[in-house]
Each structure stands twice: as C-alpha cells, then as structure tokens.
Amino acid sequence: MLTAVSLGILAMQPQVFKTQTTGRDQFVGSELMRACAERLLAVRRSTGYATVANSLCNGMGGLGGFASNPTVTLADANGNSITTCSSATCTATIIVVKSAAPAATLTPITLQLSAY
Amino acid sequence: MSGPGQAAPCAPRRQQGFTLVEVVISAGLIGFLALTATFFWVDSLGLVRTVNTDSAAIADGRALLERLAREIREVKFNPSSGAYCVSTMSATQMVFNKTSGDLVAACSGASPTDANNDIAVTIQVNSTNLNLGYAGTLAAPAATKALTSYVSSFAMRFLDASYAVTASAGTLRFVELSLTLQPPGVQATQTRTVVALRNE
Numbered sequence: 403m404l405t406a407v408s409l410g411i412l413a414m415q416p417q418v419f420k421t422q423t424t425g426r427d428q429f430v431g432s433e434l435m436r437a438c439a440e441r442l443l444a445v446r447r448s449t450g451y452a453t454v455a456n457s458l459c460n461g462m463g464g465l466g467g468f469a470s471n472p473t474v475t476l477a478d479a480n481g482n483s484i485t486t487c488s489s490a491t492c493t494a495t496i497i498v499v500k501s502a503a504p505a506a507t508l509t510p511i512t513l514q515l516s517a518y
Numbered sequence: 519m520s521g522p523g524q525a526a527p528c529a530p531r532r533q534q535g536f537t538l539v540e541v542v543i544s545a546g547l548i549g550f551l552a553l554t555a556t557f558f559w560v561d562s563l564g565l566v567r568t569v570n571t572d573s574a575a576i577a578d579g580r581a582l583l584e585r586l587a588r589e590i591r592e593v594k595f596n597p598s599s600g601a602y603c604v605s606t607m608s609a610t611q612m613v614f615n616k617t618s619g620d621l622v623a624a625c626s627g628a629s630p631t632d633a634n635n636d637i638a639v640t641i642q643v644n645s646t647n648l649n650l651g652y653a654g655t656l657a658a659p660a661a662t663k664a665l666t667s668y669v670s671s672f673a674m675r676f677l678d679a680s681y682a683v684t685a686s687a688g689t690l691r692f693v694e695l696s697l698t699l700q701p702p703g704v705q706a707t708q709t710r711t712v713v714a715l716r717n718e
Contacts, residue, residue, distance in 0.1 A: 404551070404554065408554070408558075411558055415565060418565060418569055419569075422569060422572050422573070422705075425573065425576055426572075426576055426705075426707055429576050429579065429580055429707070429709065430707070430708065430709045433583060433709050433710065433711040434709075434710065434711075436711060436712075437694075437710065437711045437712035438712075440692075440711075440712050440713065440714045441681070441692070441712060441714070443714070444691065444692065444714035445679075447716075448679060448691065448718070449679060458681075461681070462710075462712070465696070465708050465709070465710050466707070466708040466709060
C-alpha cells in the first residue's frame with residue numbers, strides 16, 4: 403500500500419513541472435505573436451496597406467524552443483490565400499508553434515486589415 | 519486427578535505484553551514510515567518553492583516587457599529634424615525623451631527642463647538588474663528602479679522600417695527586446711518582443 407501511495411505521489415510531480423512549462427511557453431509564444439502583429443500593423447501604418455506581406459515576420463523565431471518564425475497567412479475577402487494585401491480587405495492570421503519538446507501550438511490571432 | 523484434600527493444579531498463565539523482537543520490529547516500521555513521510559514533506563516544500571520562484575520569474579518577465587514596451591512607445595518624435603529623440607542606442611542601454619506636455623519641436627537630451635516639457639528615460643541593464651530611470655525637471659527627484667534582478671541576458675536591437683539594424687535615430691522605427699530571466703535554481707525563461715515607435 404505504501405508503494406502504491408508513493409508511486410502516486412511521484413507521478414504527480416512531473417505534472418506540476420508540465421504546468422510550469424506550459425505557462426512559460428504561453429508567455430514566450432504570446433510575446434512572439436505580439437511582436438509579429440506589431441510589425442504587421444506598423445508596416446500597414448507607415449508604408450501602406452499594399453506592403454503588408456506574409457514574409458514580414460521572417461527572422462523572428464529562434465528562441466525558447468520556438469525555432470520557426472511565426473507563420474503569417476494572408477487571405478483576401480473571399481478567403482483565398484494571398485502573399486500581399488491587395489484587395490479591399492485582408493485577413494492576417496498569425497500562427498506560432500513551439501517545435502522543441504514538449505511541442506505546443508498557441509491559439510492563432512487574426513488581424514483584419516482594410517484599404518482605406 | 520486430584521483426590522480429596524489435594525489442591526487443584528494452577529492453570530498456565532497467559533503471556534502478557536510484547537517480546538523484544540516485536541517491539542524492535544514495530545519501532546523500525548514506525549521509523550521507516552516517519553522517514554518516508556518526512557522525505558515527501560521536504561520534497562514537496564522544495565517543489566512548491568521552485569514552482570513559486572519560476573512563476574514569479576515568468577510574471578516578472580511579462581510585467582517588465584509590458585512596462586518597457588509602454589515606455590518605448592512614448593519616444594518623442596522631433597518633426598523639425600525628422601528623427602526620434604533617442605540619445606543613446608546600444609545593446610544594453612537606451613536613453614530617450616518622452617513628452618509630458620505640449621510638443622516642443624526639439625530633443626532635450628538627458629536633462630530636460632520645464633521649458634522642454636520632456637522627461638528623459640533610461641533603460642539599462644547593469645549586471646543582473648534591469649533598470650528603468652527617469653530624469654529631468656519634470657521627473658524630479660530623478661529615480662532609477664530595478665524592474666527585475668534576475669537578468670541573465672538582455673539586449674536591444676534598433677531596427678529601421680525594413681527591419682534592418684540601424685544606428686541612426688533618424689531611421690529608427692522598431693526596438694527589439696531580447697530577455698532571459700533566471701532566478702537561482704530554476705529554469706531560464708528566454709523571450710523576445712518588438713515595439714513599434716508610433717509618434718512619427
């Protein structure tokens with residue numbers, strides 16, 4: 403009985419660290435996502451709607467287990483994938499993935515951009 | 519059989535108490551249980567302490583990046599020169615002005631006066647401390663506060679509109695902050711964020 407209880411308690415400990423790791427990944431990932439969004443919006447504001455491209459967040463990854471750059475998926479008003487905002491509206495979805503174990507994918511954020 | 523006048527033989531007495539062997543075994547078992555319980559208790563305390571320190575480091579990181587981003591977004595833009603009022607741009611130190619009143623179209627450096635309406639802000643890493651300081655007449659008394667004392671590395675990069683490194687305040691548009699926090703005994707938290715300057 404003692405052994406069973408001991409094993410139970412020992413099995414609980416990694417779960418505590420897993421929660422910590424999840425919290426850390428969310429912090430690092432959300433900062434990465436924010437950096438990417440900040441870049442997209444700054445480009446939209448300073449150099450114009452038509453210069454918002456899906457390559458703007460290249461070079462931002464490479465830390466804390468997030469080896470890949472944030473992926474920016476642009477879509478036009480009809481949902482078709484595009485590389486640069488060109489039609490009247492454009493949706494930018496930012497996806498951040500942690501590739502190092504334990505792998506994690508954060509909930510993507512979506513920005514709605516308009517040509518005005 | 520006992521005959522008349524003979525006393526009945528005594529019934530054998532039941533043994534009372536425990537033998538020495540039983541006592542020793544019991545004491546050993548109790549000691550083992552106490553030792554095991556103590557081990558789990560001490561281990562749990564250590565675990566709680568580690569988790570708390572780790573959580574505090576993550577919360578520190580989140581708060582200080584938010585604070586720095588808020589300060590950097592306020593960097594003053596001087597329309598006369600067409601440049602942001604940043605007087606020091608290095609990996610470990612940034613000094614800039616932010617306006618506390620009506621815009622005076624000039625950068626006022628590290629010691630602004632009332633007439634400038636500016637406050638000088640310094641972000642600087644010093645060993646394991648990340649410091650934020652205010653100076654100038656409007657910020658009197660000047661103060662420097664350590665936002666955290668668990669920095670294992672901190673670096674700023676100054677980027678232009680095309681995201682290339684620049685050394686000129688005239689072309690500065692983004693500031694990238696890379697931070698690693700590591701309190702003693704816990705895992706390092708490495709993070710990075712980018713702040714876009716907005717007052718142009």
